Amino acid sequence: MDDVIELKDIWVSYDGVRVLESVTLNVKDKDFLAIIGPNGGGKSTLLKVILGLITPDKGSVRLLGGNPRDMRKYVGYVPQYHSSNLDFPITVCDVVLMGRLSHKGPLQRYNEEDRKAAREALKTVGMLEFKDRQIGELSGGQKQRVFIARSLVTKPKLLILDEPSTGIDSRMQKEFYELLNRLKSEIAIIMVTHDISAISVYVDKIGCLNRQFHYHDSKEISPHDLEVSYQCPVELIAHGVPHRVLKEH
Numbered sequence: 001m002d003d004v005i006e007l008k009d010i011w012v013s014y015d016g017v018r019v020l021e022s023v024t025l026n027v028k029d030k031d032f033l034a035i036i037g038p039n040g041g042g043k044s045t046l047l048k049v050i051l052g053l054i055t056p057d058k059g060s061v062r063l064l065g066g067n068p069r070d071m072r073k074y075v076g077y078v079p080q081y082h083s084s085n086l087d088f089p090i091t092v093c094d095v096v097l098m099g100r101l102s103h104k105g106p107l108q109r110y111n112e113e114d115r116k117a118a119r120e121a122l123k124t125v126g127m128l129e130f131k132d133r134q135i136g137e138l139s140g141g142q143k144q145r146v147f148i149a150r151s152l153v154t155k156p157k158l159l160i161l162d163e164p165s166t167g168i169d170s171r172m173q174k175e176f177y178e179l180l181n182r183l184k185s186e187i188a189i190i191m192v193t194h195d196i197s198a199i200s201v202y203v204d205k206i207g208c209l210n211r212q213f214h215y216h217d218s219k220e221i222s223p224h225d226l227e228v229s230y231q232c233p234v235e236l237i238a239h240g241v242p243h244r245v246l247k248e249h
């Protein structure tokens with residue numbers, strides 16, 4: 001079977017400034033990879049390359065064995081959580097149904113198959129009983145589950161999450177990571193995150209991106225690894241445990 005993602009020797013520059021340098025990355029079915037790195041380290045650019053939204057200056061990209069532009073409809077994407085976008089009245093079920101739009105023709109209405117898929121996705125994330133609630137009434141963690149349901153409603157083969165735990169309190173974060181842990185038995189997951197404290201518990205592989213990409217071999221990651229090996233400065237919390245990658249270089 002083809003790898004879910006195969007990036008070979010990817011180089012990207014914006015206006016002559018290099019942002020990705022010789023990035024090689026393989027993600028296989030059912031991998032759960034966390035990508036960490038400082039702000040401006042190139043994480044969003046890497047996601048855009050994977051989804052075919054940017055053509056690299058050099059290197060090859062294959063997504064699900066094909067061209068990323070053709071295959072990105074089989075990828076579920078959960079963007080960064082912005083609570084301010086949720087002030088308009090819309091039900092949980094309608095939010096999830098919106099995930100079906102990419103697979104429908106223009107002006108096609110939702111049918112029973114769409115609604116069944118939405119109910120199944122809500123069930124998977126444990127939110128079916130909230131299907132008729134207004135999205136704005138939910139907690140941050142519940143909303144994030146609904147956004148995952150929206151990304152799962154087309155039964156993708158890869159789920160990409162961009163800083164998914166932002167805006168979720170620590171109790172809900174645990175449940176949220178446990179949900180991802182269950183999903184990874186069926187699907188490959190890539191998660192961009194600054195939350196170092198959670199990743200050693202839940203993910204299989206850690207990749208550190210600061211223009212160059214390095215896999216970190218073990219699940220444990222120390223401040224020394226981050227600062228010296230990968231040039232990712234960290235903010236320390238009590239007892240020397242690294243908590244978040246700093247926002248600045």
Ligand SMILES: Nc1ncnc2c1ncn2[C@@H]1O[C@H](COP(=O)(O)OP(=O)(O)OP(=O)(O)O)[C@@H](O)[C@H]1O
Nearest residue numbers: 014015019037038039040041042043044045046209
């Ligand atoms: N369209 C663009 N044109 C010019 N420069 C860009 C563009 N997009 C990103 N950059 C620059 O490329 C670098 C990498 O940006 P990118 O958004 O990929 O980093 P990131 O790791 O996702 O950062 P963050 O953690 O802040 O989201 C940054 O210096 C950014 O300013």
